[in-house]
Amino acid sequence: MKSVLVIDEAQDMDENEFALIQALIQANDDMRVIAVGDDDQNIYEFRGSNSKYLRALMEDYGAVKYEMEENFRSKSRIVALSNAFIASLDDRMKSSPIQAVQNESGRVEITKHTSDCMEEAVANRVAKTYQGGKACVLTSTNYEALQVQAILTHKGIRAKLIQSNDGFKLYNLAEVRFFLKRIDTNLRSPVIDDALWSTAKKQLIEAYAESSCLRNCLNMITEFESINQIKFRTDLDEFIKESNYEDFYTDEGEAVYVSTIHKSKGREFDTVYLLLKNVFASNDEEKRKLYVAMTRAKDSLYIHCNTSIFGPYLIDGIIQTKDPTEYKEPGEITLQLTHKDVVLNFFKDKKEIIFKLRSGGKLSVSDHFLTVEISGRTLRVVKFSKAFVEKLDSLREKGYEAMSARVGYIIAWQGEEDVEESAIILPILGLYRS
Numbered sequence: 455m456k457s458v459l460v461i462d463e464a465q466d467m468d469e470n471e472f473a474l475i476q477a478l479i480q481a482n483d484d485m486r487v488i489a490v491g492d493d494d495q496n497i498y499e500f501r502g503s504n505s506k507y508l509r510a511l512m513e514d515y516g517a518v519k520y521e522m523e524e525n526f527r528s529k530s531r532i533v534a535l536s537n538a539f540i541a542s543l544d545d546r547m548k549s550s551p552i553q554a555v556q557n558e559s560g561r562v563e564i565t566k567h568t569s570d571c572m573e574e575a576v577a578n579r580v581a582k583t584y585q586g587g588k589a590c591v592l593t594s595t596n597y598e599a600l601q602v603q604a605i606l607t608h609k610g611i612r613a614k615l616i617q618s619n620d621g622f623k624l625y626n627l628a629e630v631r632f633f634l635k636r637i638d639t640n641l642r643s644p645v646i647d648d649a650l651w652s653t654a655k656k657q658l659i660e661a662y663a664e665s666s667c668l669r670n671c672l673n674m675i676t677e678f679e680s681i682n683q684i685k686f687r688t689d690l691d692e693f694i695k696e697s698n699y700e701d702f703y704t705d706e707g708e709a710v711y712v713s714t715i716h717k718s719k720g721r722e723f724d725t726v727y728l729l730l731k732n733v734f735a736s737n738d739e740e741k742r743k744l745y746v747a748m749t750r751a752k753d754s755l756y757i758h759c760n761t762s763i764f765g766p767y768l769i770d771g772i773i774q775t776k777d778p779t780e781y782k783e784p785g786e787i788t789l790q791l792t793h794k795d796v797v798l799n800f801f802k803d804k805k806e807i808i809f810k811l812r813s814g815g816k817l818s819v820s821d822h823f824l825t826v827e828i829s830g831r832t833l834r835v836v837k838f839s840k841a842f843v844e845k846l847d848s849l850r851e852k853g854y855e856a857m858s859a860r861v862g863y864i865i866a867w868q869g870e871e872d873v874e875e876s877a878i879i880l881p882i883l884g885l886y887r888s
Contacts, residue, residue, distance in 0.1 A: 457485045464491030464511070468502035472510065479515065487515070493547045494540050497716060497743045509547065525552045525749075527722055529560020531771050532748065532755050538767045540745045543738055561754040563773040564764045571781040572758050573598065576729050577605040579756055580710055584611070587724035590711040592747045598729060600788040603712045604884075608786065616703050616713035621792040621880065624699045625691075628809070628864035628877065629671040633658045634694075637687070646685040666814030667863065673702035715747045726751035730759040787854055787885040790862055793878075795842035798867060801878040807833055808864060808877040817859040817881060824859050824881055836879050849885060858884035 459478060461467070467475070479485060489512075493505035512519060525533050533554040541551070567575060576591060591606075591613075593599045599615060606613035624630060636654035637646055655675055662668045678685070678693050700717050711723070728747050735741045744763075748755060757764060764774070789795075801808065810828060817824040817835070822843055824836035838846070846856060862882040868875040 457482055459485055459487045461487070461489040461491070461511075464489040464508045465493045465496040465505040466491070466498050466503040467507040468504070469507070472507040475511070487511070487517070489517070494543065494742055495719070495746050497719065497739065497746055499739050505547070519547075521548060521550060523548075523550050523553050524555050526555045527752050528554060528749060529556050529558050529753055530554040531560045531562045531769065532751050534769050535562055535755070535764075535767060535772060536745055536748045538769060539748070539764075540741060543741055558753075559771055560751075561773075562757075562769075562771070563755070563775070564757045564759070565775050565777050566762070566764075567758060567760045567777045567779070567781075569777075569779060569781045570731060570760060571783050572729055572731055572760065573601045573605055573784055574781045575777060575779070576602060576727050576756075576758050577609060577611075579758070580606060580727055581609050581611060583754070583756065584710060584725065587753075588709070588711070588722075589725040589727070590713055590718065590721070590723040590750065591727045591729060592713055592715050592718055592750065593729045594715060594731065594733060596714060596790060598731065599712045599714055600790060601784050602729065604786050604788045605784055606710060606712070611710055613710050613712055614703075616700055616711055616717050622699075622863065622865045623695070624674070624697050625694050626866040627667060627671070627699065628866070629658065629662050629665060629667050629813075630674070630694060631866055632661060633671065633675070634690075637690075641687060644686055644688065646687055646690070651679075651685060662812060664814065665812040667699075669704075670699055670702040673704055677702065715743050718750050719746055721750060722752055723750055724752050725754040726756070728755065728757045728759075730757065730761070730763070732761065733759060733763065734761050735763050783852065783887070785887050787849070787887075789883045789885065791842065791881050791883060793867070793880070795839055795845075796878065796880070797837040797839055798869065798876070798878060800837040801867070801876045802872075804835060805877045807835060808879060811835070811861050811864065811879070813861050813863055815861045817861060819856045819859050819883070824879075836881055846885075853887040854885040855888065856883050857886045 459475070461475065479487065489508060491505070491508050493508060496503060496505045511517060528536070533552055537551045565575070580589070580591065591602050593602060603613045603615045633654055636657050637650060640650055658671065659668070674694070674697065678690060682689055726747070733740065733744070735744055807828065811826060817826055820834070822838045823834045825832050826835050860882050861879055863880045865878050865880060866875045867878045
């Protein structure tokens with residue numbers, strides 16, 4: 455029986471992954487290789503991926519190329535705009551345009567703004583057009599995603615954030631560490647037996663019932679269960695270390711999701727609202743990113759931009775409008791703080807206090823600190839970094855004041871010279887303009 459190597463998302467290979475594949479091919483003469491990829495969707499060049507490795511795999515090993523030209527997801531107008539936009543890309547591997555399988559046209563609407571502040575406009579469009587099903591607002595940055603979510607929530611629209619969490623590893627999340635510790639305390643062999651697994655999961659649910667991170671952690675556990683009938687402890691470690699927190703968001707029926715474009719890859723939505731602030735798509739990577747964003751949509755695509763990137767595409771049935779409204783900056787801003795925004799050494803003697811807190815729990819703003827009430831005492835648990843204080847000062851000049859805060863994530867962190875890890879808080883801050 456011949457072995458088969460299947461490479462999914464092959465356009466995202468980096469140099470090390472390609473070298474591994476070359477080594478596997480060299481060591482297995484009879485192995486078949488199936489690589490599935492779309493060079494138009496390579497949007498991870500910033501971390502080393504490049505579709506040239508997919509091309510090299512074809513050319514170096516005399517592979518046969520099969521073009522899969524049918525789009526089963528999107529309505530015809532969405533496919534037409536996507537095709538026209540990506541056609542200007544240099545050196546593509548495709549020789550034919552994608553064909554829409556669905557006969558329905560769908561809706562595509564492009565609004566060009568004169569204002570830089572388009573978050574309010576996008577939220578207004580969501581409020582006016584959302585009629586149920588799965589919808590998503592796609593943005594270029596986490597900051598924009600947070601602002602849109604805040605405005606939608608303020609309008610009474612249920613909005614779920616799918617945020618990039620590149621600032622920490624899933625393995626270091628407090629809930630994940632708790633689960634692993636419950637297993638390791640009673641582990642007697644390389645294999646985790648079902649009773650121990652169930653007990654650890656139950657203890658996690660009991661201890662972190664109030665945590666906003668619990669759902670993702672349980673989804674992670676469920677996915678590991680589904681692909682590992684025999685649960686080796688080493689496999690669990692590898693699975694977690696190769697995963698990201700945002701991999702385990704699940705669809706919850708009718709909701710408006712808010713996500714960066716990068717984190718939407720591999721997902722699909724009935725309706726997509728695309729916020730493109732000062733985006734010119736002047737290079738191939740930017741064009742591919744927008745192509746990925748547009749092709750997330752199944753039925754309707756609403757694009758809001760303040761540049762002329764879609765001006766040349768006069769496609770029959772696509773609505774192009776102009777909005778001269780000068781929208782103000784939002785009345786409230788939400789900030790997800792990262793390691794750079796807090797003083798890490800400040801947490802070193804606070805592990806016991808921090809482990810009493812849960813993600814989503816309320817904090818209070820006190821000058822350059824965040825505090826929590828425990829047993830009638832007000833305790834400082836977060837200190838802002840100098841750089842973040844300067845950022846707050848600049849926002850204060852625009853009329854914003856930090857008025858609310860909550861625990862975003864509790865993370866394990868260890869300094870280069872530290873003997874043991876500390877527990878740190880990456881908070882979420884709410885600023886309001888007077």
